Amino acid sequence: MRDQVKAWRLGRRLILGIPYAWLIVFFLVPLLIVFGISFSTPKLSMPPIEPLLSYGADQVMQVRLYASNYTFIIGDSLYLAAFANSVKVALISTLLTLLIGYPMAYGIARTSAQWRNILFLLVILPFFTSFLLRVYAWIGLLSRNGPINAILLKMGVIHAPLALLQTDFAVYLGMVYSYLPFMILPLYSAIEKLDPSLLEAAADLGCRPIKAFFRVTLPLTSEGILAGCLLVFIPAVGEYVIPALLGGPGTLMIGRVLWDEFFNNRDWPLASGVAVLTLMLLVGFVVVLQRVQSEKVVSE
Amino acid sequence: MNKRLSPFVLTMLVLGFAFLYVPILMMVIYSFNASRLVTVWDSVHSPTLKWYAELFENSDILDAARLSFRIAAVNATGATILGTLAAFCLVRFGKFRGRALFIALTTAPMVLPEVITGLSMLLLFVALEQVIGWPAGRGALTITIAHMTFCMAYVTVVVQARLSTFDRSLEEAALDLGARPMKVFFLITLPIIAPSVVSGWLLAFILSWDDLVITSFVSGPGSTTLPQLIFSKVRLGVSPDINALATLLVLTVTLVVVGVGLSLQRRERRLSLEAQAAGEPL
Numbered sequence: 412m413r414d415q416v417k418a419w420r421l422g423r424r425l426i427l428g429i430p431y432a433w434l435i436v437f438f439l440v441p442l443l444i445v446f447g448i449s450f451s452t453p454k455l456s457m458p459p460i461e462p463l464l465s466y467g468a469d470q471v472m473q474v475r476l477y478a479s480n481y482t483f484i485i486g487d488s489l490y491l492a493a494f495a496n497s498v499k500v501a502l503i504s505t506l507l508t509l510l511i512g513y514p515m516a517y518g519i520a521r522t523s524a525q526w527r528n529i530l531f532l533l534v535i536l537p538f539f540t541s542f543l544l545r546v547y548a549w550i551g552l553l554s555r556n557g558p559i560n561a562i563l564l565k566m567g568v569i570h571a572p573l574a575l576l577q578t579d580f581a582v583y584l585g586m587v588y589s590y591l592p593f594m595i596l597p598l599y600s601a602i603e604k605l606d607p608s609l610l611e612a613a614a615d616l617g618c619r620p621i622k623a624f625f626r627v628t629l630p631l632t633s634e635g636i637l638a639g640c641l642l643v644f645i646p647a648v649g650e651y652v653i654p655a656l657l658g659g660p661g662t663l664m665i666g667r668v669l670w671d672e673f674f675n676n677r678d679w680p681l682a683s684g685v686a687v688l689t690l691m692l693l694v695g696f697v698v699v700l701q702r703v704q705s706e707k708v709v710s711e
Numbered sequence: 712m713n714k715r716l717s718p719f720v721l722t723m724l725v726l727g728f729a730f731l732y733v734p735i736l737m738m739v740i741y742s743f744n745a746s747r748l749v750t751v752w753d754s755v756h757s758p759t760l761k762w763y764a765e766l767f768e769n770s771d772i773l774d775a776a777r778l779s780f781r782i783a784a785v786n787a788t789g790a791t792i793l794g795t796l797a798a799f800c801l802v803r804f805g806k807f808r809g810r811a812l813f814i815a816l817t818t819a820p821m822v823l824p825e826v827i828t829g830l831s832m833l834l835l836f837v838a839l840e841q842v843i844g845w846p847a848g849r850g851a852l853t854i855t856i857a858h859m860t861f862c863m864a865y866v867t868v869v870v871q872a873r874l875s876t877f878d879r880s881l882e883e884a885a886l887d888l889g890a891r892p893m894k895v896f897f898l899i900t901l902p903i904i905a906p907s908v909v910s911g912w913l914l915a916f917i918l919s920w921d922d923l924v925i926t927s928f929v930s931g932p933g934s935t936t937l938p939q940l941i942f943s944k945v946r947l948g949v950s951p952d953i954n955a956l957a958t959l960l961v962l963t964v965t966l967v968v969v970g971v972g973l974s975l976q977r978r979e980r981r982l983s984l985e986a987q988a989a990g991e992p993l
Contacts, residue, residue, distance in 0.1 A: 422893075429793065429796055434863075439816060441832055444835055514723035521720070530724070530728075540960070543923055547945050551954075645822045651825065686830050689827060
């Protein structure tokens with residue numbers, strides 16, 4: 412019996428150990444390395460990094476840390492503008508997806524079971540379809556002689572084709588389009604769980620449907636709203652593909668800056684510094700949100 | 712709930728789904744357009760299949776597709792094993808030391824911006840190569856490892872949802888009857904959570920097949936995946952053969968997802984009928 416317990420414990424440790432070790436080696440350690448390298452400086456070699464540890468002339472190990480990346484990023488208005496713009500674009504995109512996604516999720520959750528399955532599948536399907544190709548689809552639609560301009564010209568709304576591509580408008584459009592399913596899914600599961608008898612009770616007590624929505628439905632689905640907003644906001648801040656394909660040269664976003672520092676300027680330490688600051692921004696944001704949420708729960 | 716939807720909600724549903732599907736539909740339509748100027752419809756020579764024919768003669772695209780398929784399949788299998796193990800630990804192991812960190816590590820890869828995941832992975836591979844000489848260079852292997860790491864998080868979520876609504880009495884009965892834990896897992900637990908494992912595999916396959924950003928960081932010369940190839944072409948503007956490629960991919964994905972979805976649903980119904988039949992008194 413004791414042997415069996417021992418074997419069971421060993422098995423448990425093995426089952427836990429494999430995924431745990433994998434995540435530590437391939438996820439946690441890489442983030443720590445990024446943090447370390449953000450304190451280095453570039454060097455003409457492969458890899459193009461000045462090692463943090465080195466041996467001086469007297470064989471004494473030296474640790475050299477440079478704060479230059481951080482002072483450079485913070486002192487340069489370009490990087491600050493990129494950070495500010497990323498947050499702005501992500502916030503507005505999140506709000507727009509929420510405004511479009513909530514009524515959709517509500518409608519899906521309130522139709523008959525048969526329709527619900529079909530519509531649910533229709534929300535999932537774009538998620539399975541290539542992100543890159545869905546962003547690409549808009550290049551054709553928005554281009555100077557594309558269908559949108561053609562329709563507007565024919566209708567007489569405009570007299571010359573609009574420059575829609577490579578604008579901030581195109582970036583917002585691409586963001587909302589790509590992230591809409593991420594918003595709808597958590598909202599749908601929150602709304603579906605809502606007990607309809609609560610709304611009936613509100614109606615019986617003379618509450619108008621619109622008021623009932625704001626007083627009952629909305630507060631009770633706030634967790635779904637929060638989950639959906641985070642699922643859109645966090646990846647949107649670091650988005651690279653959408654601003655690269657749909658944005659203009661002026662669309663500064665942090666994901667793009669990091670990409671360019673890494674691939675075009677080959678400045679790995681600076682790219683690491685940008686990554687660390689982005690991460691700190693996101694973690695700070697999530698912590699604040701969670702605190703607000705838990706305070707709300709306490710006060711209720 | 713058969714209450715009629717309000718006109719506002721109905722309008723939003725119609726417009727929302729139109730918004731989601733019209734761009735994809737336009738891509739499909741324009742893939743049959745004869746004009747090289749993608750956005751101008753050439754009504755004289757269209758519809759045509761010439762871009763599809765060109766696609767299958769383009770060895771770059773075929774090679775990239777083959778590499779992407781191989782990476783996606785290996786990645787999905789590995790990520791499914793790791794993710795299922797992780798989900799099992801989270802649901803069944805109660806409170807263990809390091810649980811909070813484990814939860815953080817299994818969810819963070821899903822939300823971390825891809826540029827950061829990609830950069831960190833590359834720096835790890837470079838450091839490993841310097842210290843222990845492995846992995847030598849970068850290519851399909853490093854891409855697969857990177858994909859497995861972020862895909863396993865998705866598998867964990869999918870399998871975890873299923874495991875936590877799981878009736879454990881069957882497992883307990885089998886254990887009481889003297890079956891070994893390992894046997895119970897393979898004979899009882901796995902068949903019951905199978906739908907979520909299959910969905911997880913599919914999700915991991917598609918995420919990998921689709922990934923551009925992380926791949927770009929950890930790939931090496933000579934290992935160009937399909938998304939990388941598409942991205943380099945698309946950056947220069949629209950090209951008609953990409954429309955054809957997109958159409959084929961959308962069609963395949965739709966068929967697979969709908970097919971798997973339907974067969975899982977049917978299996979579920981059959982199992983619940985059998986369970987009902989078994990539960991009825993004789």
